[in-house]
Amino acid sequence: MEKIVSLCKRRGFVFQSSEIYGGTGSVWDYGPLGVELRRNVADAWWSSMVHARDDVEGLDAGILMHPRVWEASGHVSGFTDPLVECKTCKRRWREDHLGDASCPRKPSLGAGQHDECELGEPRLFNLMFKTFMGPVEDDASVVYLRPETAQGSYVNFLNVQGTARQRVPFGIAQLGKAFRNEITPGNFIFRTREFEQAEMQFFVEPGSDEEWFDYWRAQRMAWHESMGISSQRLRFSAHGPNELAHYAKRAEDIEYEFPFGWQEFEGIHNRTDFDLSRHQEFSGKRMEYIDPVSNERFVPYVIETAMGVGRAVLVVLIDSYREEEVEGETRVVLGIHPTLAPIKAAVFPLVKKDGLPEIAASIHESLRKARIPSFYDHAGSIGRRYRRQDETGTPWCITVDGEGLEDRSVTIRDRDTLEQVRVGVDHVVEWLRSRM
Numbered sequence: 001m002e003k004i005v006s007l008c009k010r011r012g013f014v015f016q017s018s019e020i021y022g023g024t025g026s027v028w029d030y031g032p033l034g035v036e037l038r039r040n041v042a043d044a045w046w047s048s049m050v051h052a053r054d055d056v057e058g059l060d061a062g063i064l065m066h067p068r069v070w071e072a073s074g075h076v077s078g079f080t081d082p083l084v085e086c087k088t089c090k091r092r093w094r095e096d097h098l099g100d101a102s103c104p105r106k107p108s109l110g111a112g113q114h115d116e117c118e119l120g121e122p123r124l125f126n127l128m129f130k131t132f133m134g135p136v137e138d139d140a141s142v143v144y145l146r147p148e149t150a151q152g153s154y155v156n157f158l159n160v161q162g163t164a165r166q167r168v169p170f171g172i173a174q175l176g177k178a179f180r181n182e183i184t185p186g187n188f189i190f191r192t193r194e195f196e197q198a199e200m201q202f203f204v205e206p207g208s209d210e211e212w213f214d215y216w217r218a219q220r221m222a223w224h225e226s227m228g229i230s231s232q233r234l235r236f237s238a239h240g241p242n243e244l245a246h247y248a249k250r251a252e253d254i255e256y257e258f259p260f261g262w263q264e265f266e267g268i269h270n271r272t273d274f275d276l277s278r279h280q281e282f283s284g285k286r287m288e289y290i291d292p293v294s295n296e297r298f299v300p301y302v303i304e305t306a307m308g309v310g311r312a313v314l315v316v317l318i319d320s321y322r323e324e325e326v327e328g329e330t331r332v333v334l335g336i337h338p339t340l341a342p343i344k345a346a347v348f349p350l351v352k353k354d355g356l357p358e359i360a361a362s363i364h365e366s367l368r369k370a371r372i373p374s375f376y377d378h379a380g381s382i383g384r385r386y387r388r389q390d391e392t393g394t395p396w397c398i399t400v401d402g403e404g405l406e407d408r409s410v411t412i413r414d415r416d417t418l419e420q421v422r423v424g425v426d427h428v429v430e431w432l433r434s435r436m
Contacts, residue, residue: 001259004317005188007332011392013037013317014189026185026192033392034313036342036373038196041227041312042175044339045198048223049173056171056200057164061152063177064133064143069151072282073275074246075128075144082122083183129179129193145179150304152176153201154275157287157300161203168289168300169212171202175309187260189310196309203289203300206273212303213250213270220266220305221254228337229319233257237264247274256315265311271302316340320393326418334393335416338436343394345432346375348385350401360400363410363428370429372436390415396435398428 008014012031016023030038050058070076129145132138146152153160153172160172178197185191204212217236225231239251249272253264276299280287288297320335338344347364349356357378367374375394377385382399389397397413404410408425423431 001188004259004314004321007321007334007391008034008188008317026182027194028189028192028310033342037316037336037340037393038309038313040340040342041316042196042198042309044227045223045307045309045312046173046175049171049198049200053171055166055169056173056202057160057166059153059156059160059172059174060176061149061156061174063146063179065146065151065155067143068282069155069279070128070144070147072278073151074278075147076126083125084122085120086118125181125183127180127182129181147180148178148306149174149176149197149199150201150306151275153199154279154287154302155283157203157276161289167292169202169204169208171200173198173200187258189314190258190260190263192310198307198309198312200305201271202303202305204303206298206301209249209270209272209301209303213268216303216305217252217268220268220307224254224266224315227316227340228335229256229315233319235262237262245269247271256319258314258318265315266305266307269304269306271304273299273301275302276300331387331390333390333415336393336395338395341393341395342373343375343389343392344372344436345396345398346377346385346389346394347398348376348382348400349378350382350399352378354402355405356400356402359404359425360398363398363400363425366429367432370433372429372432386413396432 005014008031011033013034015029015031017027017029018024046058050056067076128147131143131145132141133143134141153174156172160166161168161170164170175198176196177194179194182191182193185193202212202216221234221236224234233256235255235257237253237255239248239253244251248269250270252268254266254268255262255264276287279285280299287299289300290297316336317334320333320337322333322335324331324333336342345367347360347367349360360378361376364374364376375389377388379385380388386397393415395415397415399411399413401411404425409422410425410428411420412423412428412431413420
């Protein structure tokens, strides 16, 4: 993790938020390369989930919603953790995590040793961020920053179904920010208070839910593997009867073997008809689907897939990181799948003379016009330039040399195999597109 965090800062993937002021706890800023990687992960998810399917529609619901939404969902009453505070250091821990916590004022105690700490009584702590809507800060103006995007899909179920002329089964997909006042955030961008979710709610007829759960379970694992993630470091973890959320009939996590252990970064849940039924109860509006053939009315069950985009980015960074010995030197490489790589190609003139920079600049411009993210670099030795691009995950490096002046060709080097091929200048865009 130290190497990943260092690389992210050095190459402009992730920075500590408000770093010049000492940073903000567990809030991170995505730099020039990080924002591209995160967008590529999100875009790849959206493309496969919405653009490639006829039975999933997109939605972007508001972050601020009617407070009754969170009462109906159970977040107001149930989205709390019992906390214990140390009177010495004033830190708080979840009551069920005391065995893993240690007091920073008394580090000699070690994790789980709290005999000398003055622990207070457990108190409930709400995980939702609260704010006020309007000029007056009173109980009537309280609103919450959403802790998940899913509820926006539920309250818009009939709006989307009717306007998109969809029949059950169909899904609603959302990408967007969510906020949770986590008690013990950490492990870099793994657990943060502000994060992006990629969630899809698939509405099905009761009785077909188990079949659809298994379908989406398989689909999501296959998608991660198609993005180049090692199948040996992915696994399913089923929730036991005592681990299921109050709304869930069945739930399984997709876990990845992080340096800090196996942890979940996407969940598949059978939420039954809990959410739609609760919103029907609290709003007084019917949330039933009417089958156009049988004329049968029912409240659909929901199969949810929920992925943390930041966690998926961390999976990509860790899984793609490797160190190799090349000609007696250590080469650090991010072997990121070309679909996700922030920069697809880098363009170098071998030397800064003889017209080579002009040819390289024209190739760089042609790639930009073709909407292929590229980077132009003429500083330093060609080996040093290669190493910089290896660290940022760039799949191909294009070098303009003296031979290219004669036959209008360039050398294209593959990041992973280190093989080099000659390609005509006029065919570079076509060559890259065929491999992207």
